[in-house]
Amino acid sequence: MMARAWAVVPAAGSGRRMGAATAKQYLPLRGRPLLAHALAPLLGCKRIEAVVLVVAPDDNGWREAVAPGPRLLTAPGGPERCHSVLNGLAALADRAADDDWVLVHDAARPCLPAEDVEALFEQLEQDPVGGLLALPLADTLKQADDQGHVLGTVPREGLWRALTPQMFRYGLLRQALAAAIESGDHVTDEAAAMELAGHRPALVAGSGSNLKVTTPADLALAEAVLRAREEQ
C-alpha cells in the first residue's frame, strides 16, 4: 500500500528581521496573505491528506488569512521553529502512521512550485528515510575575519542550500526532532535532526525561486516571482 502523506507548516514566528507591524506570514503579496501562497501548493497536492498549520498560541490572524476546511488543522507554536514543528507532528499522532510521509514547509516560503512537491514524491517514494529540496551553491564563498575582510575562499564543491519542503517518514522525524531538542540542539531544519539521529537525507534539486522571505527586499523578490508566474 502506498504511504499516505501529511504536511506541517510552521507559522509561529514573529518576523523580527522583517521589522513589520504584523508577522511576515500575514503581509500581503499579490493581494493575498503570504501564508496563503505558502499553503496553496500543499493544499493543491492530492497526495497530501491534511496540512497542520502551526501558529502562535495567541494568534488568530490565520483565520482571516486562510480558508478553513477539513484538510486544515492547527497546532500551537513553540519558542523556536523546531519546537513548533514538533508540536505540529504531535497533532498528527492519531492520524499518521510511522511510515507515512510528512512534508514540513516554512510559512515564509510563498513561491514553492507545485512541480517541486511532485519531485519530492517522485524521487523519495522508495526511500526508507526521506530528504529535502535543496539547491547547489552558485556563488563563490568567502570566509570573513571579524573586521569584515576576506580570510580565504571556501570551496563550494558539494555544498547545497537547504530549502523546504523537507519530506521524511513521520515516525523517524518525530523521534529525531524530539531527541535533538532533548539533547539541547535546537536544529534549524528537519534534515539536521535526522542527521543527528544518524540518517543521511537525500538531496532533491529544487527551484531557486523557492525563496524564504526574511527581509523587505525578499518580499519584493517574491512579489516579482509570483507576478512572472501569473503572466506565463
Ligand code: CTP
Ligand atoms: N517559526 C515557527 N515558530 C517559531 C519560529 C519560527 O513556527 N518559534 C516559523 C516561522 O513562522 C517561519 C519559519 O519558522 O515560517 C522560518 O523561520 P524564520 O524565517 O526565521 O521566521 P521568523 O522566526 O518569523 O523570522 P525572524 O527570525 O526574522 O524573527
Ligand code: MG
Ligand atoms: Mg526565526
